[in-house]
Amino acid sequence: MKVHPLGDRVLIKVQEGDTKTASGIIIPQTAQEKTQTGIVVAIGTDAEVIKVKKNDKVMYDKYAGTQIKIDGAEHLIVKMADVLATLD
Numbered sequence: 001m002k003v004h005p006l007g008d009r010v011l012i013k014v015q016e017g018d019t020k021t022a023s024g025i026i027i028p029q030t031a032q033e034k035t036q037t038g039i040v041v042a043i044g045t046d047a048e049v050i051k052v053k054k055n056d057k058v059m060y061d062k063y064a065g066t067q068i069k070i071d072g073a074e075h076l077i078v079k080m081a082d083v084l085a086t087l088d
Helices: none
Strands: 009-014 037-043 057-060 066-070 073-079 083-087
Touching (some): 009 057
Antiparallel strands (some): 066 073
16 A cells, blocks of 8 residues: 655654563563654655655654554654654
8 A cells, every 4th residue: 555645744664662671571562662763654745844855764753643554564644843853
């Protein structure tokens, strides 16, 4: 399925959180923290507002966006204002 965000929105593929601790203990899914980083997969049509590009690694607001699954992977559609930083 192809998703094309509109306006000032960005489609982000959510990065998986840690499933084990450093000592090897498996963390159940209900106790895992929600990650706040991901990779930009697609950008909206408002080029003046959008300051990221495809394949940028970004940090976004913890409670931002709309969750969707694309081909079994978690994605978020967020407004550009909810993107906090790019990561190197």
